[in-house]
Amino acid sequence: MATQHLVLVPGFFGFVNFGPLVYFAHVRELLESEFRARGSDVQVHRVRTHPVASLRQRARDLRDVIAVLPDDGPVHVVGHSTGGLDARLVTSPGVDLGPGEVERHAARVRSVISVCTPHRGSPLAGHLAGMIGEPLLRTVSILTVLFLRHGKVPAHLALRLARVLVGEGLLPNTPVHVVLQTLEREAAEALEKDCATEDERLSVADFMRELRTEPHLIPQLMPQALDLFNAGVSERPGVHYGSIVARCPAPNLRSQLRVSGGPYEHATHAFLQWLYRRATPLSPDFHVPFNEQQRGAMRAAWGALPTAADNDGMVPTASQVHGRILHVATADHLDVIGHLHDPFHKPAHHDWISSGSGFGHKSFAALWRDVAGAILENSGGPAPI
Template sequence: MAHHHVYLVAGFFGFSNLGGITYFHHVREALQTAFERAGHSVEVHSIPTLPTGSIRRRAAVLAEVIARSAGERGPIHLVGHSTGGLDTRLLVTPGVSLPAGEGIDVEVLARRVRSVTTVASPHLGTPMASFFNNFFGENILRAISLGTIYTLRFGRLPLRALIELAGIVTRLDRLVGLDNTILDQFYHELFKDFDAERRDEISAFLDEIRVDRSVVGQLTPGAIDLFNASTGDRRSVRYGSVVTRAPGFSPKTTLRLGVDAYAHASHVLFRALQIITARSGDYPPLKPDQRQVLLEAYGSLPGRRESDGVVPTLSQVWGEVIHATVADHLDVCGHFNDAHHTPPHVDWFISGSAFTRDRFDRLWDDVAAFQLASLR
């Protein structure tokens, strides 16, 4: 029985492990369990991607990690969340030119890839990239990145910091001369809870976002056309996608939050991101099998303005739709609310998706089944 290698590629402002936080929370364990249950051995690797570097540079890093760790034999499976899905597609494109390390033959590696699974990836771009693609957007991107890291590490932002962040995002169009002292206060509020070593690590991560934001411009709906025009599918690779959609505004969701001020502030911030991500353009028609999976999952086809809070739902479809679910952008990576799990699962922002461990396990079981089926 062949020994499999699965590579998990983090997405937009992604990290493999930072400040004690794992990007793919319990995904490694879920895939290992599914492979072993089917009688296959597998090694699951997490890729230390460049948070906002160009897709080409990120794909080169992926190639370098595979070259160091995959040996010379055995099937390779790529799993990319968000922008990571574009990295995986670029890597296996026939004839691609990547700035990988000396002596690395990308084509030899790509020929061993049996499946590419993209999870909540912006194959047709995301309007959120347009929002971040300016000076003020850069500052907000760094603030949201830090807020995400803090939340996944400690469980909840300080309420004052969350309200500040929600206020900045919802009023950005009116804050033409955004006062940096507002962001300084936000950073100070959060950094003080990390120890010195993790502060340095996180500061270096945020500095990378400041120095190189190439991917932000590449993910706009207009710019992604160039990526798709130059990126072709490899005939020997099986392509599949996991599609996510968060609930829209609902009075029921608001009522369920009760009198929890933190929950309401977190939900306001998520709704602001969801509104930013809404798009007015049209999408190409779905294939019959893609359409059927979405209808079964959602009861009706998602509208063009629906999203998981970061990526429009219809932008996520590529190849076979392996699994479609009600979830926000980070639920599917294991960052959903489950206080009873050990260690506890922590939600990103409160989206109202009500994502559960059972749905998480079903999703990744479907991904593993898709990967194993690529050998037939």
């Protein structure tokens, strides 16, 4: 059997592919093991995207990775969050990404699988596009790098972030954006001090430069912008499109009281509350009716269709549906790529945001087994996913 080339595309936290950091935590190892168990040869490739650059730039990054892959087998693209939009853009017939050929490379793609992708946008993007949102996004991005290095964010920084966002009344004389800018600077200093080599410090400097000079992505994730995206982007004949959809329990005061662990877990749960409340509702103007397969998959997993308020902490659940639903999960936006609470697994899984979703290693493995199964089903020629 031909080698299956599987390309993993990150969302707007794609910067974490520099150095030893891994965005798709444990995903590569699980997929390689699953393909071996099924007697298939796979090569997993990761894309180093520009973190907050435009969809067009990110799609060029993906195109450039596909362009240099060996020609000994088909290509399958799996995109988390914004990465799913990058994949759809690259495979859209006749797309113009600027300098460089697209068609020859896009023609190699056999399937596109999106994981918690905002196909119809996320209202959260509007909150991240303003005076408060930009320093918040940069701060969270830096804290994510620190998390991936150590399995936790420094507790004092997490607590300050939660206090700013949830307890804004505690800062009556200081504008929130000023406090966020201070927190951003402190987080950047903590990350710089954490670097052990000059190469790492240069990587951090490049990352910070990109965050400040290329903040084009977030406005493009607003529902109004994705409405235009969907009007111009079409599916490529012969490519199979599937999606992973998720929702997490709605965080509230009661769930905050149930959070186990210390100050860090409570702080990140408070942060999730802020995100969750701003990630919905998706206006009916941008909603696309579910087809029979999509309705059946979600009813089988949840007993009902998602409501307008359901989301994974960042993306409305209804916005994540595109093509055939391959897996339905009760999980938050980062659980699905391995950033989940499972300290006893070897190697340990670490949870960036404490959502109380109950999504553990068994659920994680089941999700990515379904991804592997869909890829193998589509490796021999056009057939429904």
